Amino acid sequence: MEQFLHQVAAGLATGGVYASLALALVMIYQTTHHVNFAQGELAMCSTYLAWSLVNAGVPYWAAFILTVAISFAVGMGIERVLIRRVERAPVLTVVIVFIAMQFILNSLAGAVFGYTIQLFPSPFPEEPPFGNPYINSHELGVVVVTMVTVGLLWAFFRFTSLGLALRGAAANSESAALCGIRVGSMLMLGWGLAAAIGAVAGMLVAPIVFLDPNMMSGILIYAFAAALLGGIDSPVGAVIGGFLLGVLENLAGAYVIGTELKLTVALITIVAVLVVRPSGLLGRVLVTRV
């Protein structure tokens, strides 16, 4: 029983990371209807940035905030400089741009930082919280930080005019422009937010999987599965999907299929969702009456 609870707790922690990255994918999907395959590598680059800052002596949380802010700016820049040029291009062109970006960022990180794995610090204490035997501090920290991120995002979309404008631009860009919303700025904002959320995910997962240029490749597949499971157009769904998948993966790994086949869980989830319920758990099947 203790073993089981521990597996669930560890699953929630990795699930939190999947949830964050899934949220970043959903963010861009909602605004542009593209799945950004380079989201993982962007997060990896952000994590290297945080690592460099910490190594330069910047306190952890200052480095954390600085990394999120810089990632936000870089995300906006990528949309403005690169993605806007292929905005109206066929979807395959966009996919190829994303894949190219993924390889470029991966190789660039390898060239600059090398392929040796690095230790990334956790801001949370070594000893388990409240002396409980089930969950360690970093795992609990991941869950809390994920929930805070989601809460902030939800409040942003629900209660601010800018959040409403972003949702409007995502729902119907032509009507949004007719309401006076500058749709281009909204796309930039969406990319910025996605990059910032990705940075959080990268910094949370790095103490668990260690830091190297390929750290995100597996995680992106999980995140993609989580986003699909929750519904690719539903931020809440992405988070629920992330946590579910994290727990499912850990339990299956511990009791059913062993650790080597863990990634299969994500792949099977992707196929199963697409076959059984393409809109996901919370995704909207758009109902329109004319």
Place this chain on the structure above:
Amino acid sequence: MNLLSVRDLHAGYGPIEVLHGVNIEVSKGGATAVLGANGAGKTTLLRAICGMIWRRGTIELDGQPIDKLETADIARRGVAHVPQGRGTFATLSAEENLRLGAIARMRSPKLAQNFALVYEYFPRLYERRNQQAGTLSGGEQQMLAIGRALMLEPKLLVLDEPSFGLAPRIVQEIFGIMRKINREQHVSVLVVEQNANLALEFADRACVLETGTVITHGTPEDMRQNPEVRRAYLGY
């Protein structure tokens, strides 16, 4: 005095020019109707005015040129465009649709008053304010689109076929509200309408568009007297 004046407007899609030098005017507080058959370029004209497609020529709003501005900036100047198909934000609630209409006027002192006005004109929208807009009926979506446009505190309301696909009773209701908006709120209106009788009853000026050029224009009375217009668009 004209609120909107369009002179020698050429516009189209990609390499194809649809409008070949169109002139049209909307007077301050007035209403202009654009008549014409399918494919005459009516929707293209409205889209060109709002900067949604390429255009060449002079477009002035209140004496200021707007032909180089982006769509969002034209909206912010006070041109509220209700597009064909109503442009509903289908996944958002009806109230969120109205809030989006007011997004450029969030600091306006009249914000609450505008909500009240829209709900007074369209009580049904108030009943359905929390419903997903995509699930509203066609008539309700048209009301929502006009309500959304009003939230912008427009100088000029641009309507693309407000009667399209609606039951006659609903059409009457909507044109009644449009008249109120025009006469009581002093919002000028530019309307494209297939139903020529209805449009001529509503407007104080009209023109007929055929293959991208204005073939005749004048008062609604002029139009009714014109034998060609009568035969082709009024059916008597």
